[in-house]
Amino acid sequence: MSDGGTVGGGDGESGRAARPKRADARRNEETLLDAAAAIFVTAGVEAPVRDIAAKAGVGTGTIYRHFPTRADLIIAVYRHQVEACAEAGPALLASSPTPHAALGQWINLFVDFLVTKHGLAAVLQSDAAGFDTLHAYFLDRLVPVCGRLLEAAADAGEIRSDMDAIVLMRGVGNLCIGADADPRYDARRLVELLIAGLRRSA
Missing domain, CATH: 1.10.10.60 (Homeodomain-like)
Structure with a gap:
């Protein structure tokens, strides 16, 4: 360039x-x-x-x-989305009506990112070291952001306080696996139910 x-x-x-x-x-x-x-x-x-x-x-x-190459493009998109997700966390907390709403919006961005992440795994299947490096970068950037959103929602009394960021992110990722194999499977809807389920009982 x-x-x-x-x-x-x-x-x-x-x-x-x-x-x-x-x-x-x-x-x-x-x-x-x-x-x-x-x-x-x-x-x-x-x-x-x-x-x-x-x-x-x-x-x-x-x-x-x-x-x-396509791999160059996919990797660049991956990094671009990681940075977008990382930057979106604080912005959503500042602009959303509640921390729980900010968490839900952020998780939607995270789901979009996961689609690319799954494709990246296939592209880099012969380069395990390269994929591991990107995965470590993903964890370093996004786990703290998700943790801050969870902490803010818990401090506001909206959600239970015993959810770890990495556990939530892994759960969301598992719900998204295989979503493209069955058009009847609505991963995003299930993720929405998961986030709604974090709310504390009245």
Whole structure:
């Protein structure tokens, strides 16, 4: 993703002119990743690149310039979604009417992420070390966020206080496994019931 003429020595005007181009490049890449994530959630990680390009409003060549292989694209989407989930936690706590509502919205984002994560496992089946590294990154970034949401809801008296973040996330993940194999199986509905079940009795 190089910008011609912006790399190299010099300072002053040339240095200042490079910054907006780098920012544009980052925004363009984020647009591609958002489009790919949306397509992966609805059509799976093997969805045609042309569908991703159409949603992003670019040509397929642009996608291949950023991500030469499908694995490159899937891994980039994975990391992009992890960061989006991590950043969404505090934002949802600040904007939602209750911590429990924030938790429910965050879990919806997490379910979308899991669709890509399952596809990543298939793509990286021959690279166990690479997958393990990404999984560790996922845990480091998201478990504390989920923990903070649970803590806030428990402190507000909305949910029971004995639920560990990693246990909840693993439970949500297990509910999502195999959801694409049976159209009658509504994983998201079951996850909603799980989150509703965390509420304390009146």
